[in-house]
Amino acid sequence: MRGRMMMVVVVVLFGFGMAEDYRPVVIVHGIFDGPKQFSTLSRFITEAHPGTEVEVIDLYDHVSSLHPLWQQVQGFSRALTPIMTRSPAGVHLLCFSQGGLICRALLHTLPHHNVQSFISLSSPQAGQYGGLFTPTQHVNNNMSTTQQWQPKNIQYYLISQCPLWEELMKRNIFHICYNRFGQRVSICNYWNGKHPSPRPAPQRTLRVLVLTSRSPPPDPHHRERYTFSSPRPAPQRTLHPHHRERYIVSSSFLALINAERPHASAPGWKENFLRIRKLVLIGGPDDDVITPWQSSHFGFYDGQENIIDMRKQDYYKEDGFGLKTLDSRGGVVLCQRSGVKHTAWHSNYSVFTGCIAPWLT
Ligand SMILES: *[C@@H]1O[C@H](CO)[C@@H](O)[C@H](O)[C@H]1NC(C)=O
Numbered sequence: 001m002r003g004r005m006m007m008v009v010v011v012v013l014f015g016f017g018m019a020e021d022y023r024p025v026v027i028v029h030g031i032f033d034g035p036k037q038f039s040t041l042s043r044f045i046t047e048a049h050p051g052t053e054v055e056v057i058d059l060y061d062h063v064s065s066l067h068p069l070w071q072q073v074q075g076f077s078r079a080l081t082p083i084m085t086r087s088p089a090g091v092h093l094l095c096f097s098q099g100g101l102i103c104r105a106l107l108h109t110l111p112h113h114n115v116q117s118f119i120s121l122s123s124p125q126a127g128q129y130g131g132l133f134t135p136t137q138h139v140n141n142n143m144s145t146t147q148q149w150q151p152k153n154i155q156y157y158l159i160s161q162c163p164l165w166e167e168l169m170k171r172n173i174f175h176i177c178y179n180r181f182g183q184r185v186s187i188c189n190y191w192n193g194k195h196p197s198p199r200p201a202p203q204r205t206l207r208v209l210v211l212t213s214r215s216p217p218p219d220p221h222h223r224e225r226y227t228f229s230s231p232r233p234a235p236q237r238t239l240h241p242h243h244r245e246r247y248i249v250s251s252s253f254l255a256l257i258n259a260e261r262p263h264a265s266a267p268g269w270k271e272n273f274l275r276i277r278k279l280v281l282i283g284g285p286d287d288d289v290i291t292p293w294q295s296s297h298f299g300f301y302d303g304q305e306n307i308i309d310m311r312k313q314d315y316y317k318e319d320g321f322g323l324k325t326l327d328s329r330g331g332v333v334l335c336q337r338s339g340v341k342h343t344a345w346h347s348n349y350s351v352f353t354g355c356i357a358p359w360l361t
């Protein structure tokens, strides 16, 4: 009798144990960070789902995160494969910022992966255009000279002295990125110029730059003060009609994983990607780094810097890498939150409970 009771207890306990067996969560960090930045998120996960194995892959940390993305994909693939092998029920991938692009490339190129949920946390899935030089709170007009010329401050210093610097960089960095030397830096692997719009360009007014000797105080947030509009219409053309073609031809990473440039592996990559059950895209308007922020939801600019949503993008409509198929079977979740800065996504508890925890079972 007692033996039978024991067995019932054991079976009940075992049953509960099974129900709470959460799949391992593998975290891939973003640019210029490493495992340390994810201790809060790891704690959120193990508190919400006790017993979860959380693995933050310690590779290409900090400055090493500038290595070309394909090289990083190989490294992360070697780290992820054994975790998947010892977890036959599958794993979840939670990838932040640039890490979200590394993870997507992993999902395309690993033929037997068992990733269930792929959570893309504020990741420029449609590319990045600008935003890298956002001064945020760092602009300080009275930095000492030694501070100004430190590599980490030089951008901020230049922006504070020349408010148009950021705009100049944004407009011209494609000269650096869109060739094979630029493609050896991770950021250039997902740099994406504006796409010319198929619609006719709206009437534009010509903006004239006026530089006065009485220079206004440098304030990057009030660039408008430096310009006035004249009613003369500009010629009807998009601003950079060739960026799109140069991106397609030169991008050795994003244009391939988005199947925007046709290649022989694309059908296989699509099939691999479609092994996931859920793609969770998290982002929001106050991010301040991902530009446009909608890139975290697969949206991007057209030639006039209007946002074209994911479902109206060619790569969605053509379904070259499986996004449309995944969406049509209910596998795409868009999670938008306001009031979250780029570096706050992974430590924000309400983001965790609303956008992350439901998909980590
Ligand atoms: C400029 O320097 C002074 C003292 O060195 C400091 O009190 C002040 O806050 C600084 N200004 C800014 C904008 O940081």
Ligand SMILES: *[C@@H]1O[C@H](CO)[C@@H](O)[C@H](O)[C@H]1NC(C)=O
Pocket (backbone or CB within 6 Å): 337, 338, 339, 340, 341, 344, 348, 349, 350, 351
């Ligand atoms: C956390 O996220 C919420 C939105 O879910 C936002 O309103 C809040 O400002 C965020 N807090 C921080 C510190 O980022």
